Amino acid sequence: MSTAIEVTGxxxxxxxxxxVNHIHFQVQKGSCFGLLGPNGAGKSTTMKILSCxxxxxxGSVQVLGxxxxxxxxxxxxxxxxxxxxxxxxxxxxxxDNLVFFGELYGVRGKALKERIMEVLQQVGLAxxxxxxxxxxxxxxxxxxxxxxxxxxxxxFMILDEPTVGIDPQSxxxxxxxxxxxxxxxxxxxxxxxxxxxxxxxxxxxAIIDHGEVVAKGALNDILAQYGGKSVYxxxxxxxxPNLTLIEGSSVARHGRGWKIETDNVLxxxxxxxxxxxxxxxxxxxxxxxxxxxxMVFLQLTGTSLRDA
Numbered sequence: 001m002s003t004a005i006e007v008t009g010x011x012x013x014x015x016x017x018x019x020v021n022h023i024h025f026q027v028q029k030g031s032c033f034g035l036l037g038p039n040g041a042g043k044s045t046t047m048k049i050l051s052c053x054x055x056x057x058x059g060s061v062q063v064l065g066x067x068x069x070x071x072x073x074x075x076x077x078x079x080x081x082x083x084x085x086x087x088x089x090x091x092x093x094x095x096d097n098l099v100f101f102g103e104l105y106g107v108r109g110k111a112l113k114e115r116i117m118e119v120l121q122q123v124g125l126a127x128x129x130x131x132x133x134x135x136x137x138x139x140x141x142x143x144x145x146x147x148x149x150x151x152x153x154x155x156f157m158i159l160d161e162p163t164v165g166i167d168p169q170s171x172x173x174x175x176x177x178x179x180x181x182x183x184x185x186x187x188x189x190x191x192x193x194x195x196x197x198x199x200x201x202x203x204x205x206a207i208i209d210h211g212e213v214v215a216k217g218a219l220n221d222i223l224a225q226y227g228g229k230s231v232y233x234x235x236x237x238x239x240x241p242n243l244t245l246i247e248g249s250s251v252a253r254h255g256r257g258w259k260i261e262t263d264n265v266l267x268x269x270x271x272x273x274x275x276x277x278x279x280x281x282x283x284x285x286x287x288x289x290x291x292x293x294x295m296v297f298l299q300l301t302g303t304s305l306r307d308a
Contacts, residue, residue, distance in 0.1 A: 002028065002029050003026050003027070003028060003029070004027050004028060004029040004030075004031075004063070004064060004155075004156065004187045005026065005027035005033075005050065005061065005062065005063050005064075005156070005187070005189070006026050006027075006061070006062045007023060007024060007025050007026070007046075007050075007059070007060075007061050008024055008059055008060050008061075008062075009022050009023075009024065009058060009059035009060070010022070010023045010024075010046065010049065010056050010058070010059035010060075010061065011023075011056060011057050011058040011059050012042075012045050012049065012054065012056050012057050013057060018211050019042050019045040019211055020042040020045050020046055020049070020056070020211050021042075021210075021211040021212045022058075022059070022212070023042070023046065023059075023206075023208070023211070023212065023213045024213065024216075025206040025213060025216050027187060027189060027204070028187075028203075028204065029185075029187055030182065030185050030186070030187055031182070031187060031188070031203040031204055032178060032182050032188040032190055032201050032202045032203055033187075033188065033189050033190065033202060033203070033204050033205070033206070034190050034191075034192065034197075034198035034201065034202030034204070034205040034206070034219070035047070035189060035190065035191040035192075035205075035206055035208060036191075036192060036193070036195065036198050036205055036206070036207050036208065036293065036297075037193060037207060037208035037209055038193050038209070039193055041193075041208040041209055041210065041211065042208050042210075042211040042212075043160070043161075043191040043192075043193075043208060044084055044160055044161075044191070046191075046208070047081070047083075047158055047160045047189070047191055049061060049068065050063070050068065050079075050158055050189065051076075051079055051081040051158055052068050052072040052075050052076050052079070053081070055069055056069065063075050063078075063079070063156070064078070064155070077152070078154050078155040078156060079154055079155075079156045079157075079158060080149030080150055080152070080154035080156065080157045080158070081149055081158045081160075082142075082145050082146050082149045082157070082158065082159045082160060082162055083145070083160055084160040084161045084164070086138070086141045086142060086145055087145065088133045088141055088144060088145065088148075089133065090132065090133050090134030091132060091133075091134060092132065092133060093129065093130050093131060093132055093133065094120065094125060094128055094129050094130070094131060094133055094136075094144050094147075095116060095120075095129040095130055097133055097144060097148065098116045098119065098120070098144070098147060098148055098151060099112065099116065101148035101151060102115065102116065102148075102151045102152070105151055105152035106152065107151055107152055112151070115151055115153075116129075116147075116151070117129070119147040119148075119150045119151060120147060122147065122150065122177060122180075123143040123144065123146055123147045123173060123177060124143065124173045125140060125143055125144065125147070128140070137166075137167055137170070138165050138166050138167070138170075139166030139167040139169065139170025139171065139173075140170060142162060142163075142166050142170060142174070143170055143173060143174065146159070146162065146174065146177065154186075155186065155187065156186065156187045156188070156189070157178075157181060157186060157187075157188045157189070158188075158189045158191075159178075159188065159189070159190050159191065160191045161191055161192055161193070162174055162190075162192075163192070163194065163197065175197075175200065175201065178190070178201055179201070190202060195292065195293040195294055195297070198219070198293060199219065199292070199293060202219055203218065203219060204216075204217065204218050204219060205217070205219050205222060205293075207222075207293075207296070207297060207300065209297075209300070209301050214300045214301065215296065215300055222293075222296060223290070223291040223292070223293070223296065224291070226291070226295075226296040226299050226300060227290075227291020227292065227293075227295045227296050227299075228261050228291060228295055228299070229261070229262055229263060229265050229288075229289075229291070230259050230260055230261045230262065230265070230288075230289045231259070231260045231262060231265055231268045231269045231272060231286070231287070231288055231289065232254065232257055232258070232259050232260075232285060232286070232287055232288075232289045233257050233258050233260065233272055233276075233283060233285070233286050234255075234256055234257030234258075234283065234284045234285040234286075235257070235276075235281050235282060235283055235284060236282035236283070236284050237282065239281060241258070241275065241276070241279065241281055242275075242279070243258060243260060243272070243275070245271075245275060246260060246262075246268060246271050246272060246275070247271075249261060249262040249268055250262075257284075257285065259289065260272065265288045269286065269287075269288060272286060273286060
């Protein structure tokens with residue numbers, strides 16, 4: 001898989017305060033790349049630089065070999081950008097909004113009419129083409145924003161917090177659309193502060209905190225490198241098991257059960273099962289806990305993502 005986007009030493013400050021501080025990452029062609037971090041971490045600034053909306057103070061971004069600062073007009077031709085804030089004319093219909101944006105992208109006439117119906121179908125709103133956007137839910141408006149970014153058949157999609165404040169139906173539509181676009185070979189950059197979305201959609205990830213990349217790489221590699229290994233036990237009764245008998249582990253209360261941090265999950269789960277048998281404990285749940293991005297972020301920054 002070859003590199004589609006290369007970000008090197010990117011810096012951007014506003015009123016002397018760094019928003020993005022010397023960040024580096026690569027995005028592979030045909031992948032979904034997650035840019036994860038709390039609000040104010042620098043994700044939107046990075047997205048705007050990649051989309052040729054804002055210029056960096058230092059560093060460079062190469063998109064398919066084009067420099068976004070020096071060759072912005074070329075880069076804009078094959079990037080579809082979905083901003084964090086909805087940008088639609090609420091008094092116009094969905095169709096008329098897409099005519100406006102299509103013409104901005106240089107798509108006109110019969111080709112534009114055909115393309116509008118295609119993208120409306122893709123976002124699941126073909127039956128609402130002639131309705132005023134002002135009558136749509138926030139999630140439906142977001143889907144029209146995505147449709148607008150698809151009109152010129154971009155090679156890359158950049159989505160900045162596309163599911164903030166939307167209904168579950170629209171969220172599912174967006175997820176399925178992203179998966180379909182990726183299967184068709186599109187490269188996607190997905191910015192969010194929702195960890196579960198990155199875990200559900202992304203192949204690679206860069207975690208940003210205070211304008212700096214604190215971890216990056218393949219999602220599974222990051223989880224394996226930084227995520228703690230643990231076993232979860234939940235019992236049928238309120239008995240508190242004596243888990244101090246499990247060697248080489250750290251035990252803490254977790255929800256209705258206990259989480260046992262360990263370097264050898266197979267040995268630990270076997271020992272816990274044997275302990276339950278010997279003591280007559282009745283487990284409801286005994287399983288290996290998959291590392292999560294929540295654990296990773298907490299380990300790297302010392303705070304949870306939503307509180308950061």
